[in-house]
Amino acid sequence: MNSNSSKLLSQAVDAFASLPGIGKKTALRLVLHLLNQENYYTERMSEALVNMRNNIKRCSKCNNISDEEVCAICTNAARSNGVLCIVESIRDVIAIEDTQQFNGRYHVLGGLISPLEGVGPDQLNLQSLKERIEKDDIREIIMALNPTIDGDTTIFYLSRLLRDLPVKISLISRGVSFGGELEYTDELTLGRSILARVPYATPE
Amino acid sequence: MNSNSSKLLSQAVDAFASLPGIGKKTALRLVLHLLNQENYYTERMSEALVNMRNNIKRCSKCNNISDEEVCAICTNAARSNGVLCIVESIRDVIAIEDTQQFNGRYHVLGGLISPLEGVGPDQLNLQSLKERIEKDDIREIIMALNPTIDGDTTIFYLSRLLRDLPVKISLISRGVSFGGELEYTDELTLGRSILARVPYATPE
Structure with missing residues (x-):
């Protein structure tokens, strides 16, 4: 110009x-x-x-973006199924919602624990988590965090934090992408997908 | 979403x-x-x-976009060199200005004559052109229009319109792109670039 x-x-x-x-x-x-x-x-x-x-707000329950004080997912009674999905950011909420495979509620951390970048648990949205799990009668927590060192560190921290609560903790599965080619999958993912192999059930 | x-x-x-x-x-x-x-x-x-x-305006002289009634190029006395460049749109003005190779003024047509799309000379910014050429003492007109059928039709129309005026009309050169490869140049361009070859002057 x-x-x-x-x-x-x-x-x-x-x-x-x-x-x-x-x-x-x-x-x-x-x-x-x-x-x-x-x-x-x-x-x-x-x-x-x-x-x-x-005018956009953060939901006071789950920290997702919201037009109201409490977001549409948290107010939707049909999603009160006792499953809570812990994610890093609103991007992840949007990505998971787009799959239409999850019908529970979210808890948005707003970051991951990262010793290298100086992010500790205090900077994450964790204050209300324990109370929420008890009050909302959560039975299962799905950790849907990035498969990185920071993600794994955060999962470890959370599993320790929540170990006294009667909740099952699960991770989203990791492995070879659907439709991907083994040849072009990175070594670490391919190696882990062999170690974490699952039994094959022959369809009847 | x-x-x-x-x-x-x-x-x-x-x-x-x-x-x-x-x-x-x-x-x-x-x-x-x-x-x-x-x-x-x-x-x-x-x-x-x-x-x-x-707030953006069209220059009342050349039809280029402008913050004022008359644009910065038309008010710049240093660009009153008797050369007028006719272009289709403000995009072309910006593209030519970016080359820093042209120091005259512009006339923005706002379109090209296109019998197929029903665009005739009346829809172009031509009313003031003849008057402007005489008043601004224009000696040369450079037609910098797209090398398409519509561009060529417009050039032909304009050359007829202006033939009684004492101005030289020139076209921007057409041919193989600088840095391009002959192998990947389309046939028409390559064929024409052979027909329109220019003598080579050995550098001393």
């Missing part, structure tokens, strides 16, 4: 280009798209973004 | 996803980025977009 260009345009391009993964060229393309649309299109878009940013 | 999710979030995701080349997944990533930033970041970004869309 040359100095002869419009300042208004440059500022709009810079705004888009400040987003992750959006370079100057893409930002320019987006801005020129806005210029080709009616004014209200840009206004409506900006309004949706500001409205979202200013 | 599941129906259990936040409506505020969905609306923001939809806003981003309505932009060209941005899918739902990318839109979600952008929205989550906004959520990780302070509120004023989103406000400033939205402001830049709305401000640009509502």
Whole structure:
């Protein structure tokens, strides 16, 4: 963008280009798209973004994002099935919801314990966890944390924290991706998937 | 995005996803980025977009985008060198400005003549062109239009329109891209680049 260009345009391009993964060229393309649309299109878009940013809350029960004090998942009585899924972030809630395979509730930690990055248990959303497990009559806790050192550290910490409670703790399974090719699977995953092999039940 | 999710979030995701080349997944990533930033970041970004869309003008001389009644290129006395570059759109102005190889002024048509799409000369910004050429003492006109049928049709129309004026008309050169490989150049371009070969001057 040359100095002869419009300042208004440059500022709009810079705004888009400040987003992750959006370079100057893409930002320019987006801005020129806005210029080709009616004014209200840009206004409506900006309004949706500001409205979202200013009014979105964290659910007081599970720490998921929410439009209300308590999120739609926590208020949904059909999801009170005694299973609680512990995740790192709202991204993970969205990813798991998209699978449509989980019908319980979540607990969003807001991070993982990371000695290297100086993140300790105090910085995670753990204060209400024990109380919640007792009050909501949770029978099973699924640890759906990233299969990394930080994830494993957090799982270990939580398993110690909760060991006196009458809950079953399970982990999401780890192994070769569905539809993936063994040849291109990393050694660690492939090696572990052999160690963690499961019995095959012949379909009748 | 599941129906259990936040409506505020969905609306923001939809806003981003309505932009060209941005899918739902990318839109979600952008929205989550906004959520990780302070509120004023989103406000400033939205402001830049709305401000640009509502206040940007078309230059009354050349039809380029402009913050003022007349654009910075038309008011820059150093660019009054008698050369006028005719382009289809503001995108082309930006692309040519980025090359830093042109020091004259522009005339933005706002389209190309296209019999197939029903675009005639009346829909282009041509009313002021003849008058401008005389008044600004233009000696040369560079046609920097896309090398397509519509581009060539427009060049032909303009050359007829301007044939009584004492201006030289030139076209930007067409041929093999710099740094490109002949093997991967399309047949038409390669064939034409042979027909339109230029004499080689041995450097001394």
